[in-house]
Amino acid sequence: MSVTVLASIDLALLLVAAGFGLTSLLAWRRHRGSGRLPTAKIITHLSLQVIGIATWTAFVVTGAVPIAWTAFVVLTAGQVFGDLLMFASYRARNPGTTRPHYLAVGGDVLSFRRPAPALHALVGALAWFSMLAICVFSTVADAAAG
Template identity: 50%
Template sequence: MGIVAFAFVDLVFLLVTASIGLGMLVSWWRQNDAEFPTFKLVTHAILQVTSIALWVSFIVTQELALAWTTFAVITAGQTFGDLVMFASYRSRMSVVGSVPYFAAARDVLSFRRPAPAVHAI
């Protein structure tokens, strides 16, 4: 299987992850949570949608610089995704202040809420 085939497989995973994220966003928004982390969510979404566009550009052009740029943008977007994970944990667990990373990650990866677990993976 060539690099383009792997790139298409990756694109499918990116699109599935994005669709799960969109579903979670709509669900959270409908809850009218006063703690809704608008800036973090919007930044996370913009960076991840940008990374998908960059990845498609890489598939079309096969320019390695685009692949590395995509990696950088995904990484920055993931940082904001982690901030959203902390905000979600604080909101659901009624925690004030900082949250240990492993507590929030363990909560997400416990699969008690399958959509966030799959989205995170």
């Protein structure tokens, strides 16, 4: 299977993850109201993910390895803000919790009590690790070819 095909499949995974993320955000907004959401973190996460997906799309079209790595870095930065949102959501649903542990928060998400965030996390992780593998493989193949 070619790198372009793998990168295209990964692009589809990114779009599916984005769909679950949007579904999750809309549910959070319905439940909490727009005035109580961490708007700056949401905008930053969304912006970086959209830029990362657009950059990955450019890699699919061009095959340029530096573009793949740029997309990976941008999406990784965006995921940091996604984790911050995961913590904010956990604290909002568990009043009085000030410093929850990552395993508790991750376990809460992966409990599937809220399917959209769980699927967003799982599909997003699959897409991220696939991106990393594609970036590494593309780098090695590019170096071997030239």
